[in-house]
Amino acid sequence: MVTDARRVPELVLGIETSCDETAAAVVADGREIYSSIVSSQVDLHARFGGVVPEIASRAHLELINVVVAEALVEAGCDFADLHAVAACHGPGLAGALLVGVSAAKAVALCRSIPYVGVNHLEAHLQAAWLDEPDLAPPLAVLIASGGHTMIVIVEARGSYRVVGQTVDDAAGEAFDKVARFLGLGYPGGPAVDAVATEGDPRAVRFPRPMAGDGYDFSFSGLKTAVVQYVRAHPEAAVADVAASFQEAVVDVLSTKLLAAARDAGARTLVLGGGVAANRSLRSRVTDLAAADDRRAYLPGPALCTDNAAMIAATGWYRLHADGPTPLNDGATPGLRLPVVG
Amino acid sequence: MLLAIDTATAQVGVAVGVDGAVVGRVELARGQRHAEALAPAIEYLLQATGVRLDQLAGIAVGIGPGLFTGLRVGVTTARVMAQVLRIPIVGVASLDLVAYPLRHTSRLLVAALDARRKEVFWSAYRTVPGGLQRLGDYAVGTPAELVAELEAHGAEVLLAGDGALRYREAFEAVDRVELAGPEFAMPSAGALIELACARFEREEFSRPTEILPLYLRRSDAEIEWERKPA
Ligand SMILES: [Zn+2]
Numbered sequence: 001m002v003t004d005a006r007r008v009p010e011l012v013l014g015i016e017t018s019c020d021e022t023a024a025a026v027v028a029d030g031r032e033i034y035s036s037i038v039s040s041q042v043d044l045h046a047r048f049g050g051v052v053p054e055i056a057s058r059a060h061l062e063l064i065n066v067v068v069a070e071a072l073v074e075a076g077c078d079f080a081d082l083h084a085v086a087a088c089h090g091p092g093l094a095g096a097l098l099v100g101v102s103a104a105k106a107v108a109l110c111r112s113i114p115y116v117g118v119n120h121l122e123a124h125l126q127a128a129w130l131d132e133p134d135l136a137p138p139l140a141v142l143i144a145s146g147g148h149t150m151i152v153i154v155e156a157r158g159s160y161r162v163v164g165q166t167v168d169d170a171a172g173e174a175f176d177k178v179a180r181f182l183g184l185g186y187p188g189g190p191a192v193d194a195v196a197t198e199g200d201p202r203a204v205r206f207p208r209p210m211a212g213d214g215y216d217f218s219f220s221g222l223k224t225a226v227v228q229y230v231r232a233h234p235e236a237a238v239a240d241v242a243a244s245f246q247e248a249v250v251d252v253l254s255t256k257l258l259a260a261a262r263d264a265g266a267r268t269l270v271l272g273g274g275v276a277a278n279r280s281l282r283s284r285v286t287d288l289a290a291a292d293d294r295r296a297y298l299p300g301p302a303l304c305t306d307n308a309a310m311i312a313a314t315g316w317y318r319l320h321a322d323g324p325t326p327l328n329d330g331a332t333p334g335l336r337l338p339v340v341g
Numbered sequence: 342m343l344l345a346i347d348t349a350t351a352q353v354g355v356a357v358g359v360d361g362a363v364v365g366r367v368e369l370a371r372g373q374r375h376a377e378a379l380a381p382a383i384e385y386l387l388q389a390t391g392v393r394l395d396q397l398a399g400i401a402v403g404i405g406p407g408l409f410t411g412l413r414v415g416v417t418t419a420r421v422m423a424q425v426l427r428i429p430i431v432g433v434a435s436l437d438l439v440a441y442p443l444r445h446t447s448r449l450l451v452a453a454l455d456a457r458r459k460e461v462f463w464s465a466y467r468t469v470p471g472g473l474q475r476l477g478d479y480a481v482g483t484p485a486e487l488v489a490e491l492e493a494h495g496a497e498v499l500l501a502g503d504g505a506l507r508y509r510e511a512f513e514a515v516d517r518v519e520l521a522g523p524e525f526a527m528p529s530a531g532a533l534i535e536l537a538c539a540r541f542e543r544e545e546f547s548r549p550t551e552i553l554p555l556y557l558r559r560s561d562a563e564i565e566w567e568r569k570p571a
Contacts, residue, residue, distance in 0.1 A: 054409070058556070061413055065424050065549050079425045095413055098376050102414045105380040106421035110394055327384060330376035 010083040012319075013071065013107065014312025015064075017100030018092025018120050019147060020044075020051045022063040025308035026075035026082075030316030031133055034075035036302070036309040039063050046186045050176055051146070057095030064103050071308070079111055084324070086315020089117035090335030092147070097331035105327055114324030116315040120306075121337045124272040125154055126317060127303045127310035135268065135297060140261035142253060142285075145273030145306075146172030146187070151215050151257055152337065153264040158321060160339050163260050164215025171249060171275045174219035178226050178245050182238050192242045193278050199239030201247035201280075204229055208252050215256050222248055246280055254284045261294060268295045276304035342396045343541065344383070344422070345533035348415030349407025349435035350454055350503055352527040353378045357392045358534035365390035366530045375414040383418075399428050399546060401537030403435040403528050405555040406462040406479055407454055412554040420549040429546035431537045434555060436464040436479060438528035439502045441536060443521060444473050448497040453504035453512075454528075456481055461504035462557060463487050465494075481557045484508035491515050501525040 009028035016023040025036040041059045045051050072078060087104030090097060101117065108115035124143045128135055139154040149172075150165035169177070172189055179188030184195055206225050209218040226245050230236060253275075261269050269289045275281065282298050289296035303310065342364070345356040353375055356366035367382045387394065402419035405412045416432075423430040439452035446468065453463040462481050466473040484504075488511055491498055500512055501521035512518055540546065 057409070057413060061417055061420075062550075062553065064417060065420055068421070069424070095410060098410065098413050099417050101376055102379070102417040103421045106418045107425055109380055109384060110422055110425040327380040328377045330374055 010316060011075070011077060011081055012312040012316045013068070013082050013085045013104075014118070014308040014310070014315055015068065015085070015087040015100040015104050016120075016306055016308040016311045017060040017064070017096050018088045018090070019096060019306060020056050021306045022060050022067050023306065023308035024068045024071035025312050026071050026077060027130075027309055027312035027316065030313045031130065033130060033309045034077070035071045036307055037067050037070045037074065038305075038307055039067050042187060049180045049186050051093070053093045053095055056093055057099060060096050060099040064099055068103065079107060082107070082111060082113055084114040084116055084315060084319050086116040086118050086311050088120045088123065088311050089325075089329065090332035091120055092333060094331065094333040097333065101331045108327065114319055115327060116319050117325040117329050118311045118314045118318065119335055119337060121148065121150075122160070123310040123314040125152060125160065126157075126314040127272055128270050128297060128299055129157070130309060130313050131299045131303060132297060138264055138266040139268045139270050139297075140257055140264060140266040141270040141272060142257045142276070143273045144171040144253060144271075144275035146170055146176065148273065149217050149219075151260045153260065153266060158317070160337055162337055162339055163264070164217065164256060166217040166219060168218050168220040169223070171217070171219060171253065172273070174223050174249060175275070177223050178242070181227055181230070182242060184238070184242065189275055189278060192246050193280065195239050196243035196246045196280065199237060199241070199243030201243040203240035204236070204244035206244055206248040208248055211252060211255070215260050217252060217256070219249070246278070250278070250281045250284050253281060254288050257285065258288045258292060262292070268297055270297045270299075272299065272304055274305045277301040342392055343399050343401055343534055343537055344397050345401040345530050345537060346379070346383070346415045346419050347403030347435055347438060347528045347530055347533055348375045348379060348411040349403045349405045350411065350527050351408070353382055354403075354528060354530035354533075355379070355382050355386050356530035356534050357386060357390055358531070358538065361535045361538040363531045363534050364392065368527070368530055370527065375411045379414055379418055394426060397426060397428055399431060399537070399541050401431045401433060401533050402552060403438055403533060404432040404552065405435050406456070406481065406557045407435050408457065409554070409556070416552060416554050420552055423549040429541070430549055430552050431540045431546045432552045433533055433536050433540075434464070434479060435528040436462060436502070437473070437475070437536065438532045439525065440464070440466045440473055441532035442529050443499060443501055443525060444468055446499045448499045449494060451491065451498055451500045453487060453500060453502040455504040455507050456558075459483060461487060461508065463504065479555060479557060484511045488512065488515055491518055503527060
């Protein structure tokens with residue numbers, strides 16, 4: 001490839017407000033992260049033990065200008081330097097999405113630059129390329145967070161096949177509910193992960209829901225099993241229960257991801273979403289992949305959890321693939337991943 | 342030149358004006374899908390009036406009280422436009438924008454907007470030289486609570502707004518209360534130009550981050566939370 005030294009990189013401002021993170025980022029040519037600012041609202045939602053949509057929406061509105069300004073300052077650029085602006089337009093919380101979409105359209109309108117509405121799930125899939133531009137499909141990707149749990153086969157960049165998803169709770173939701181029940185605090189993922197290191201993951205044999213059942217997941221039964229076990233064994237050590245619960249979740253997620261990869265002939269396993277920051281899941285996926293002569297690609301926690309760099313990168317990619325999104329396009333809380341075949 | 346935006350009701354209203362006079366305005370009465378309608382409305386208005394973005398000296402926005410979804414779209418858009426264009430911003434209560442076009446009445450003026458969940462937002466005004474004076478705070482409550490307040494006033498009342506029309510049977514039953522017609526049901530983007538212009542002249546403007554919706558109600562979750570025993 002011949003590079004033109006005079007070519008100005010295409011800077012895209014990305015905005016992400018689909019859940020409880022207010023985030024903005026500047027990414028050059030869909031690859032190079034100039035800045036990525038994430039303002040978490042975890043503290044605002046902690047006392048409710050989960051994300052409260054109305055509180056999230058109000059906080060996004062209060063934070064949006066400052067987070068965008070910080071992303072520009074850190075990137076060393078100004079609104080006038082932007083080539084396009086992208087915002088997550090779904091899936092997510094309705095009121096929360098509207099803040100990011102409205103902010104992005106306001107920038108597009110004032111600067112006469114293209115606006116791109118980005119699918120949050122596609123952004124999680126595309127995040128892998130930000131760290132690893134040479135990643136070669138097909139990939140088997142597990143996206144697991146408080147809002148979604150699914151296995152996607154990425155046939156080619158921009159071409160996806162959802163092979164499995166949760167039939168009830170998302171994995172992150174299961175962590176939140178169990179952590180709350182065990183009195184470990186919010187958010188549940190990091191809380192369980194921390195206390196599990198002191199427990200025995202084999203202390204309790206919790207069920208592996210839908211283990212032999214294709215690539216779909218179910219976590220609500222597992223949560224019930226934890227509740228029933230603790231009621232029957234009030235003397236059980238919390239660390240052991242937490243470690244055993246985590247073991248069951250990690251077991252199901254990693255085993256299904258590997259099976260899906262084998263099935264699709266994908267040589268590489270990828271993790272995305274907040275649950276991908278779980279240390280036990282990361283090491284298990286690494287081990288399973290190595291034992292099966294496959295590669296595990298695990299983006300750092302900053303790219304796994306919700307962020308706007310993945311929105312900006314996907315926005316750049318979609319702008320070149322499909323062109324801009326019209327300004328009369330709103331937000332779609334139930335947006336699905338665009339799939340092929 | 343000012344750009345005015347109000348999305349506190351089912352209506353999407355935008356206007357541009359200078360020296361308190363409206364140059365052009367767009368009001369979409371059934372614009373419930375604010376996120377879809379607002380940006381194209383602004384784009385069209387600027388194009389149709391020939392006003393360029395670099396001519397805008399300020400942004401005025403209706404901050405409610407009103408419907409949360411619409412307010413988020415309008416207030417976010419206004420805040421970010423002001424940030425990108427580096428111009429000041431003024432927030433005006435949307436109830437004031439219902440009352441203002443009726444300021445020449447000698448009666449007590451009450452604006453009431455539909456708050457959903459069987460409630461209305463309201464505010465009372467009396468005419469003073471040069472405009473309106475608001476009496477008391479912006480309030481939220483059931484139509485019956487507003488009826489009780491109107492009865493207590495005992496004055497001749499002109500009642501306007503989509504909240505007044507939605508519960509018109511309740512309000513029409515009150516003596517000495519007359520309802521203003523549907524043309525006065527929504528916040529006026531033209532009134533926003535006029536009121537904001539005066540504020541800009543007095544340099545009573547804000548930075549984008551200082552402008553927030555007037556919620557009046559906390560979120561359901563917070564209300565539920567406080568009801569719960571500890
Ligand atoms: Zn996510």
